[in-house]
Every structure is written in C-alpha cells, then in structure tokens.
Amino acid sequence: MTFVHFVNCMALAYAPYVVTYKSSILSEYSALMKVLFAGMVYMLTQLAKMLTLATFFPTLEPTSSGAINIVGEVLKTTVDMADLVGIYFIINRTVGKPELKVLIAGVGWAGAQVLFSNFLSFWFGARGLEFDWKYIQMALDANITLVHIIATAALVWTWTRNDLNRTLLPMVTVMLVFSVFRTIIADIIVQLFSLNPWSYLLLKAIMTFVTAALSLQLYVGFTDM
Amino acid sequence: MIEEAIEAFRTSFPLGFVAVFPVILLVVSPITMVDAAHEFSVYRMQQYDLQGNSHGCRSALVNAEARTLQSTSMARKCVLLKANELTHARYLEVLDRGPSAIVVLISGNMSKEEVQRFMDLEVEMLRIESNLPIYFTYEDEELKRIYDQVTHSTSSDSGSAFQTIMSSATSVGYLFVTNKGQSKAQPDQALVNIEGILPGLGMEEQLPTIAIVAHYDAFGIAPYLSHGANSDASGVVTLLELARVLGKIYGNSRTHPRHNILFLLSGGGKFNYQGSKKWIEDASDNAGSSEAVSSALLNNAKLVLCLDSLGGNGVHALKMHVSKPPSETTVAGQIHRNIQSVAKSVDSSLDTSVVHKKIRLSSDLLAWEHERYSIRRLHAVTLSALSNSDDPMRRSIMDTKKTVDVDALTNNVQIIAESVLRYLYNVTEETDVNLASGDYAIHKDHIEAWLSYLAEQPRPAQALSDDHHIVTALEAALQKHVKNTRRIKFKADKRDPDFVFYDGLVQTMSASIVRSAVFDLYVTGFVAAYMAIVYLIVLKFNGVVLVASKLSSLPKVKVH
Numbered sequence: 140m141t142f143v144h145f146v147n148c149m150a151l152a153y154a155p156y157v158v159t160y161k162s163s164i165l166s167e168y169s170a171l172m173k174v175l176f177a178g179m180v181y182m183l184t185q186l187a188k189m190l191t192l193a194t195f196f197p198t199l200e201p202t203s204s205g206a207i208n209i210v211g212e213v214l215k216t217t218v219d220m221a222d223l224v225g226i227y228f229i230i231n232r233t234v235g236k237p238e239l240k241v242l243i244a245g246v247g248w249a250g251a252q253v254l255f256s257n258f259l260s261f262w263f264g265a266r267g268l269e270f271d272w273k274y275i276q277m278a279l280d281a282n283i284t285l286v287h288i289i290a291t292a293a294l295v296w297t298w299t300r301n302d303l304n305r306t307l308l309p310m311v312t313v314m315l316v317f318s319v320f321r322t323i324i325a326d327i328i329v330q331l332f333s334l335n336p337w338s339y340l341l342l343k344a345i346m347t348f349v350t351a352a353l354s355l356q357l358y359v360g361f362t363d364m
Numbered sequence: 365m366i367e368e369a370i371e372a373f374r375t376s377f378p379l380g381f382v383a384v385f386p387v388i389l390l391v392v393s394p395i396t397m398v399d400a401a402h403e404f405s406v407y408r409m410q411q412y413d414l415q416g417n418s419h420g421c422r423s424a425l426v427n428a429e430a431r432t433l434q435s436t437s438m439a440r441k442c443v444l445l446k447a448n449e450l451t452h453a454r455y456l457e458v459l460d461r462g463p464s465a466i467v468v469l470i471s472g473n474m475s476k477e478e479v480q481r482f483m484d485l486e487v488e489m490l491r492i493e494s495n496l497p498i499y500f501t502y503e504d505e506e507l508k509r510i511y512d513q514v515t516h517s518t519s520s521d522s523g524s525a526f527q528t529i530m531s532s533a534t535s536v537g538y539l540f541v542t543n544k545g546q547s548k549a550q551p552d553q554a555l556v557n558i559e560g561i562l563p564g565l566g567m568e569e570q571l572p573t574i575a576i577v578a579h580y581d582a583f584g585i586a587p588y589l590s591h592g593a594n595s596d597a598s599g600v601v602t603l604l605e606l607a608r609v610l611g612k613i614y615g616n617s618r619t620h621p622r623h624n625i626l627f628l629l630s631g632g633g634k635f636n637y638q639g640s641k642k643w644i645e646d647a648s649d650n651a652g653s654s655e656a657v658s659s660a661l662l663n664n665a666k667l668v669l670c671l672d673s674l675g676g677n678g679v680h681a682l683k684m685h686v687s688k689p690p691s692e693t694t695v696a697g698q699i700h701r702n703i704q705s706v707a708k709s710v711d712s713s714l715d716t717s718v719v720h721k722k723i724r725l726s727s728d729l730l731a732w733e734h735e736r737y738s739i740r741r742l743h744a745v746t747l748s749a750l751s752n753s754d755d756p757m758r759r760s761i762m763d764t765k766k767t768v769d770v771d772a773l774t775n776n777v778q779i780i781a782e783s784v785l786r787y788l789y790n791v792t793e794e795t796d797v798n799l800a801s802g803d804y805a806i807h808k809d810h811i812e813a814w815l816s817y818l819a820e821q822p823r824p825a826q827a828l829s830d831d832h833h834i835v836t837a838l839e840a841a842l843q844k845h846v847k848n849t850r851r852i853k854f855k856a857d858k859r860d861p862d863f864v865f866y867d868g869l870v871q872t873m874s875a876s877i878v879r880s881a882v883f884d885l886y887v888t889g890f891v892a893a894y895m896a897i898v899y900l901i902v903l904k905f906n907g908v909v910l911v912a913s914k915l916s917s918l919p920k921v922k923v924h
Contacts, residue, residue, distance in 0.1 A: 141884055143884040
C-alpha cells in the first residue's frame with residue numbers, strides 16, 4: 140500500500156505505548172532509562188530462549204495438512220516460562236512504587252517485543268503494493284500485547300509478595316501459566332473452530348482482558364488506591 | 365487534553381527528527397516489494413523492426429489499476445479483455461478510450477468462430493502500431509475471479525454522491541505491474557540456418573542440384589505463444605522425413621542418384637525469410653571461390669522446393685505456388701506433373717493445382733519463401749496445402765497442434781517424396797509402382813512425434829538462438845541422414861539492420877489488491893479516534909481502578 144498506510148499501522152501499534160508512558164507515573168519519574176533497561180532484559184531473555192530452543196528442541200516439521208503439532212508446540216512454549224523469569228528480574232531490580240515497577244516491566248518488555256517482532260513486517264509489508272488487513276491486525280495485536288504484559292507483570296509482582304494470602308497462590312500461579320500459554324491456547328482454538336484472523340484477534344483480546352481484570356483485582360487488593 | 369498530548373510529544377522527541385524521519389525512511393527504503401495476491405506469466409505482443417519500419421507494440425511497462433470492458437472509465441488504466449469477446453470494433457473502441465495497457469485473456473475453450481475471429485484480429489492488431497503495452501495470457505481460475513471482481517466493482521452506475529464516496533473507500537482494486545523494465549532493442553540477436561547436403565553420384569559441381577527449404581520459426585501476435593504447428597512445423601517435419609528417406613537412398617551405392625540435394629532449415633522465416641536471404645547471399649559470395657562450399661551449389665540449382673503449411677485441418681490440397689508459371693520442361697514442371705500423377709493414384713480428390721502469384725515488390729512482406737529465390741532468378745516453388753499466402757493461420761498463435769491433421773500431412777509428405785523420387789530416377793510415364801515404399805516408406809509415427817515436439821513449445825525467431833534445444837535437435841536430426849550439416853549463425857547488419865528484435869516478451873505480471881487513497885484517510889481517522897480513546901482510558905485509569913476495587917470479590921488478598 141502507501142506510505143500513509145505504513146504510518147497508520149505504526150501509529151496504531153505504538154501510540155498506546157507512548158500515551159501510556161506519557162500519561163502515567165513513568166514520565167513523572169522519568170523512567171525512560173529503566174524502560175530501556177527492561178527492553179534490554181527482554182532481548183537477553185529472547186537470546187537465551189532461542190539458544191535453548193536451538194539446542195534442546197528438534198525442528199518441528201510442519202505437517203502436510205498445515206495443522207499445528209500441538210504437543211510439540213506446547214513443549215516449545217514451556218521455554219517461554221523464561222519470560223516470567225525475565226519480568227521477575229526486572230521487577231526485582233527496579234526500586235520504587237509497585238505501579239512503577241509493574242509499568243516499567245510491562246511497557247519496556249512489551250515495547251521491545253512489539254518493536255522486534257512487528258516493525259520489520261510493517262516496513263516491508265505495509266509499504267508493499269499489496270493491501271492486506273494483516274498489518275492493521277498486527278497493530279491491534281500490539282496493543283493487546285501491551286495490556287497482556289502489564290497484567291503479567293502485575294501477576295509476577297503479586298506472586299513475589301510474601302504477604303500474599305496463601306490460598307490465592309495456586310490461583311496466581313495458574314494465571315501466570317495461562318498467560319504464558321495464552322498464544323498457543325488461542326492458536327489451538329483457532330485451529331479447532333477454523334476462525335478467521337479477526338475472530339482470532341477478538342479471542343486474544345477477550346482472553347487478555349479477562350486475565351487483566353483478574354490481575355487488576357489482585358493488584359488493587361494489595362495497594363490502597 | 366489534546367494540547368497535553370502534543371506537549372507530551374514535543375517534550376519527549378526532538379521535533380526536527382520527527383520531520384526528517386519520514387524523509388530518511390523514503391530515501392533509504394528499498395524498491396517496493398511485490399508480495400502480490402496473484403502472479404502469472406504474460407506474453408507481450410510482437411515488437412520488431414523490419415527493413416526500418418517498426419511493428420507491434422512499442423512499450424512494455426505496465427503499472428496500472430485493472431479495468432474491464434464494462435467499466436465506466438478506462439483512461440490510464442490497464443484493461444482486461446477476453447479474447448473470445450474481442451472484436452476488431454471493440455478493440456478500436458478500447459484504444460479510443462485511452463487505456464495505459466491492455467491484457468488479453470485467452471481461454472482454452474474457444475469456439476471455431478471465435479478462433480477465426482481472433483486470427484483476423486491478430487492481423488488487424490499488428491497493422492495498427494501502438495504505443496500501449498499489450499499483453500496476452502492464458503486465463504486461469506484466479507484471473508477469471510479477478511476479472512469478475514473488477515467488472516463488479518468498477519461498472520456500478522454512479523449513485524448519489526455519498527454512495528460514490530463510500531464505494532471509493534470500500535472498493536477493492538487490482539494493480540497490475542510487470543516485473544521488468546522497458547523493452548530494449550537486441551541488435552546482437554542472431555538467427556540460425558541449418559544446412560546439409562546429399563551429394564549425388566559423380567562430380568558434385570557438374571550434377572544438377574535441388575534445394576529443399578523450410579523455415580522452422582513460428583509467428584503470432586505474441587511471440588512466446590506462437591507454436592506454429594502448421595506454419596511451419598509441418599514443413600520442417602516434411603523436410604526431415606524427406607531427408608531420412610533420401611539419406612537411405614543416397615547411402616546405397618546401387619541407388620545413388622545423379623543429383624545433389626541441398627537441405628535448408630531457415631531461421632527468421634517469419635521475418636521476410638531472412639534465413640533464405642542470407643543463404644542466397646552466402647551462395648553468391650562463394651560462387652567464385654574454388655573450395656567446394658555446398659551452398660555454392662545453390663547458384664546452379666535446378667529447383668528450390670520450399671515447404672510451408674502442409675497439413676491444415678480440413679484443407680484437402682497440395683498446391684504449388686509459383687511466381688512464374690512453370691513450363692513443362694523445367695524441373696518444377698516435371699515435379700508438378702509427378703505430383704499430379706501420384707495424387708491421382710493415391711487420392712483423386714486432392715487439389716493439386718498451380719497457384720500463380722506475381723511478386724509484389726512494393727509489399728513489405730514476401731508472400732512465400734520461394735519468392736526470395738525467384739527474385740534472384742532461381743527456379744523456386746512453394747508446396748503448401750493453403751491456397752492463399754494471406755491465410756491468417758500462417759501468422760497466428762491459434763496455429764497449434766490441434767489445427768494439423770496428421771493424416772493429411774502424412775499423405776502430402778508421401779506424395780512429395782514419391783514425386784521427388786520419380787523425378788530423380790526420371791520415371792515419366794504413368795505408373796502404379798510406388799518408389800517411396802518398403803525401406804523408403806514415409807512413417808506416420810515419425811511425423812507425429814516431430815510435430816508434437818515442435819508444436820508443443822513456442823518457437824519465436826527471437827528465442828531460437830544458436831544454443832536453443834530446438835535448433836540443436838533439428839541439427840542432430842538432419843545430421844543423421846545428410847552430410848556436411850552445419851549451423852550458420854548470422855546477425856542483422858549493424859548500420860542498416862534488416863531486422864531488429866526487442867526483449868521483454870515474457871514477463872511475470874503481478875495483480876495486487878489495492879485500496880483507494882480515501883481508504884487510507886478513513887484508516888487515519890479511525891486510528892486517531894482509537895488513540896483518543898486509549899488516551900482517555902489511560903488518563904482516567906484511576907477511575908477504572910476504583911471500579912475494580914469496589915467490585916473486588918477478593919477481600920483477603922493481603923495477609924496482615
């Protein structure tokens with residue numbers, strides 16, 4: 140499409156990040172360096188994950204029918220647990236209010252993720268001749284990712300609390316695991332019901348907002364806002 | 365609130381960078397990648413210069429949105445046309461409406477009348493010199509779908525202004541783009557002649573000589589769609605079959621005739637018989653030289669027998685085309701008499717008349733290959749099943765293997781071989797004895813195999829270079845039966861070229877889905893609205909948190 144289309148996609152994908160940064164306490168504390176640090180941690184975590192995948196997991200041949208190899212994919216996704224460790228590391232290393240910790244981890248991590256996974260696609264795809272809704276969808280997905288990572292960071296923060304009610308620990312743990320397996324669960328559902336990309340996006344959004352609402356509840360229970 | 369947002373941007377980014385960044389992006393950006401919905405091969409219309417006159421379409425670049433015949437406007441667009449609906453009048457009408465390119469879709473199942481109409485159209489299209497890029501392609505399912513969609517989305521009657529705006533925002537267009545640049549002249553393009561000889565018994569220079577000639581290239585409106593089964597794969601096949609039979613006869617000392625026979629598979633036949641022209645020039649150049657160059661024998665040839673279009677479907681004839689009526693005593697006269705007498709015994713209904721046509725020197729194109737030789741005062745005739753040199757079949761992409769009746773072709777080859785043999789052994793009386801039989805019989809399976817091989821791939825003169833597999837295969841086939849076979853490569857004169865070919869005749873065209881600029885504006889509006897909502901939510905997040913804490917059903921999160 141046109142350059143305007145590229146700009147549209149970029150704006151759609153990255154504006155919420157800028158808005159979040161600007162209008163939250165992140166800008167009040169000028170936490171830009173810390174956000175960038177979180178991005179660095181993201182990169183290192185991904186590197187470690189890739190090395191692990193390349194070393195210990197065999198290449199999964201795509202089946203002829205195009206169906207995903209569920210067991211193999213789930214096993215591969217377990218490596219994504221490292222993401223939680225990375226987020227935990229960021230939260231541990233930052234000093235400040237809980238919401239500052241969560242926002243630094245969330246915005247830094249999600250920002251880096253979206254930058255590395257989407258920017259090149261936009262650059263080569265959205266400016267190409269061919270029009271495809273794919274890039275608008277990717278941009279919207281980037282927004283969902285932001286909410287998802289902030290929610291995950293909030294859960295990780297909750298999990299680290301010593302004063303967490305012991306009866307809630309299993310629930311937090313389950314939600315953390317769910318947040319890791321979110322994408323693969325959505326993929327399997329899409330496969331089963333053969334949904335179109337828009338439904339896939341909607342499904343992801345619903346899953347993310349349910350997780351986010353629950354983690355917000357937990358988080359609000361801790362703070363006296 | 366908006367001021368705040370602007371302020372936020374202003375304080376975080378250096379504004380100058382914001383202004384420069386898009387420019388940097390545009391400058392460093394690579395060539396637009398084409399990741400298209402559909403890619404297909406397209407074959408461009410002929411483009412060549414012949415004797416200084418240019419023919420065909422002069423352009424190769426296509427980058428335009430698709431339209432069809434039904435569309436309301438096609439100015440500066442790429443018009444898709446279906447070959448079976450296309451008529452001369454429609455074609456002129458389309459040209460009048462100022463498109464920037466034309467793509468003709470050829471469907472596999474055209475009726476007989478449609479094929480005939482298309483062949484006539486080919487002639488007319490070549491006659492009109494056009495600056496438009498004109499392409500031809502085979503219609504497939506995807507193209508059919510694109511055609512229908514384009515027709516649907518561009519032919520709607522303009523309703524109210526609102527509807528027009530809406531449709532301009534929601535409509536899906538297809539952008540057609542070719543993958544190569546503008547066509548360029550190929551001055552170094554070579555044509556190839558393949559010649560061979562069967563020397564007669566005795567002193568070669570003192571024996572009478574007959575030359576058998578057929579051109580092996582094909583011609584049609586689009587070079588790379590020209591299969592030329594009848595014209596002139598059938599002539600080539602006939603020549604090869606004659607070479608095989610005569611080769612056997614010349615190989616045996618007891619049957620060795622006292623005639624030289626020259627064979628020529630000429631290149632560039634469709635471009636005013638350039639191969640023959642070159643051959644004649646070489647022969648006269650070599651006339652004085654002492655070395656026994658086989659083509660020098662051509663100067664004293666008793667007859668040049670050209671073969672062209674010998675197996676048309678439904679045509680039941682074997683005609684002798686001449687520029688001057690042959691007298692009874694010439695070789696041409698004798699061979700014609702033989703043809704008549706053989707035809708009488710094989711198939712009495714066969715039309716074996718002589719067609720006399722004077723050479724029109726004012727015309728750009730020579731009608732038959734023998735005229736090249738007749739101009740040089742050599743005795744020459746063309747044998748053909750066609751009665752008219754202007755038959756559109758001879759220069760059409762519709763001349764495929766389907767159009768050739770192999771039985772009729774075999775019959776004609778049989779008659780020609782028999783007539784030539786009777787001439788060589790001087791059998792003058794009416795007889796039922798068949799010389800071309802037994803060991804020397806014509807084989808239908810040979811004819812069919814060669815015809816399939818030649819007709820199954822396009823054979824434009826532009827493609828048949830020195831190392832093309834058809835050229836090497838033909839040379840190898842001729843080599844098996846005759847002596848001194850060699851390829852003669854020749855190019856057009858540098859300063860005053862007789863013929864110039866152009867490249868870019870086969871291209872990959874991509875059809876990409878595109879949206880109008882208005883659509884981009886709509887998306888921009890949508891994105892702006894979305895951003896405003898996000899901004900509001902983030903700004904009023906405390907309210908959201910308040911609602912959450914009120915709703916909170918997990919009162920004992922914290923252990924006190």
